[in-house]
Amino acid sequence: MASDDRVDVDLALVERFRGGERAAFDELVRRHQQALWRMARRYVKNDADAADVVQQAFVRAFRGLDRFRAASTVRTWLYRIAINLALNHVRDRAREQPADDDELAAHAESTRATGPQRIIDGEDQARLRAAIEALPPKQRLVLELRVYDDLPFKDVADLADCTENAAKVNFHYAVRRLRELLGAEVIA
Amino acid sequence: MTAEDRTRALLAAFADDPASLTAAERAEVEALLAHDADARAEAKAVRELLGAVRDLPQPTPPAWDALARSIGDAIDRAGPPSRWARLRAWILRPSIGIGVACAAAAAVGLWIAKRPASEPVLAHVDTPAIDAGAPVAPVVAPPRLFHDDPATAGELADLDQLDDAALDRLAASLGADPVDEIDDDNGGFAALDHDHRDHHAHHAAVAAADDPELDADSDALGDPDLDWVDELSDDDAAALTQWLTTHRSPT
Numbered sequence: 001m002a003s004d005d006r007v008d009v010d011l012a013l014v015e016r017f018r019g020g021e022r023a024a025f026d027e028l029v030r031r032h033q034q035a036l037w038r039m040a041r042r043y044v045k046n047d048a049d050a051a052d053v054v055q056q057a058f059v060r061a062f063r064g065l066d067r068f069r070a071a072s073t074v075r076t077w078l079y080r081i082a083i084n085l086a087l088n089h090v091r092d093r094a095r096e097q098p099a100d101d102d103e104l105a106a107h108a109e110s111t112r113a114t115g116p117q118r119i120i121d122g123e124d125q126a127r128l129r130a131a132i133e134a135l136p137p138k139q140r141l142v143l144e145l146r147v148y149d150d151l152p153f154k155d156v157a158d159l160a161d162c163t164e165n166a167a168k169v170n171f172h173y174a175v176r177r178l179r180e181l182l183g184a185e186v187i188a
Numbered sequence: 189m190t191a192e193d194r195t196r197a198l199l200a201a202f203a204d205d206p207a208s209l210t211a212a213e214r215a216e217v218e219a220l221l222a223h224d225a226d227a228r229a230e231a232k233a234v235r236e237l238l239g240a241v242r243d244l245p246q247p248t249p250p251a252w253d254a255l256a257r258s259i260g261d262a263i264d265r266a267g268p269p270s271r272w273a274r275l276r277a278w279i280l281r282p283s284i285g286i287g288v289a290c291a292a293a294a295a296v297g298l299w300i301a302k303r304p305a306s307e308p309v310l311a312h313v314d315t316p317a318i319d320a321g322a323p324v325a326p327v328v329a330p331p332r333l334f335h336d337d338p339a340t341a342g343e344l345a346d347l348d349q350l351d352d353a354a355l356d357r358l359a360a361s362l363g364a365d366p367v368d369e370i371d372d373d374n375g376g377f378a379a380l381d382h383d384h385r386d387h388h389a390h391h392a393a394v395a396a397a398d399d400p401e402l403d404a405d406s407d408a409l410g411d412p413d414l415d416w417v418d419e420l421s422d423d424d425a426a427a428l429t430q431w432l433t434t435h436r437s438p439t
Contacts, residue, residue, distance in 0.1 A: 047250055125244055125245065171204070
């Protein structure tokens with residue numbers, strides 16, 4: 001399976017790095033930087049902050065790879081580091097300058113469509129994005145990790161620090177909450 | 189979590205991706221969809237909502253090569269972890285931590301097993317003196333048995349070194365006849381056997397004195413002849429009384 005192949009490749013890179021091969025870590029960066037950046041970008045306000053989060057995440061991973069015990073996959077381990085850094089970044093920024101609705105709208109406008117706009121228009125997209133950001137943190141995390149990162153519920157549960165069943169229930173609550181927030185007319 | 193919550197949770201996950209469920213969970217949801225029109229409508233609505241979420245415009249990605257280079261530069265600036273950080277990481281590994289804990293527990297257990305047994309703590313009791321005014325008997329050194337170095341525990345005494353006079357004194361203190369000569373055929377134990385018998389008689393008398401079942405007139409103590417006391421002159425009686433006073437046992 002592709003997933004198993006990815007795990008094996010990551011573990012092999014970790015072993016090579018532990019054997020002193022710095023280039024193996026560079027390969028880990030190339031393999032995972034895109035996913036980490038997209039995840040971080042969902043939380044932070046701009047591309048530069050997302051890049052900072054990813055950079056810090058890899059630096060920490062580099063310095064802490066001795067502590068990696070393969071209890072989870074390398075990808076999940078990297079996600080956990082990046083999620084913690086992103087949430088810390090959001091928390092620190094919220095202390096400095098609370099976000100307002102205009103900023104959320106500007107964020108929606110600044111994005112560029114990369115997929116088909118087959119269901120909802122721009123206004124509804126902004127409402128949907130705002131609704132996602134209004135979800136309780138754990139429900140949002142579970143929803144986004146499933147929808148955008150295609151992580152299996154097992155990995156989602158690991159990152160959300162809950163059981164696999166709890167992750168599925170959180171996913172269900174997130175969907176139900178979005179439907180309540182958006183109403184029936186958005187998804188028409 | 190209620191049964192309905194669980195069913196709805198499985199339905200949402202199934203609508204997103206049937207492969208995200210176990211075979212048993214998939215079968216459960218498929219059975220529900222087969223006979224429940226509301227469940228089918230909900231699954232359809234969930235699928236459309238999640239499709240809309242997936243279709244949300246995503247931020248423009250950066251130049252990945254440039255990001256990878258900046259990450260490499262940041263790692264170079266940060267440098268490798270210090271030796272202390274590596275040591276700390278090694279110590280904090282669960283297996284190492286458990287090993288260190290087990291070693292510490294073993295060391296403590298060994299220390300407890302090896303330490304000298306503590307003296308039993310006895311409560312100090314002030315016992316009243318039986319006769320506080322009685323003189324204390326002088327400590328008398330045991331008679332010297334050997335001319336030279338005495339035999340130590342476990343050694344056989346060299347009979348040639350025995351001091352005959354000391355043996356006589358020892359025999360007298362035990363109530364036995366003076367030892368005139370050693371019966372070599374019996375290994376010198378003939379006199380000791382005699383002393384041993386007297387020793388047993390003495391112990392029998394003491395035991396009888398301590399035994400409340402036996403009264404003072406019993407044969408075990410014998411019948412001492414004290415008529416000679418009546419024959420003492422006044423001076424002799426006074427001298428005897430004085431002597432008894434000064435040689436009285438402290439007990």
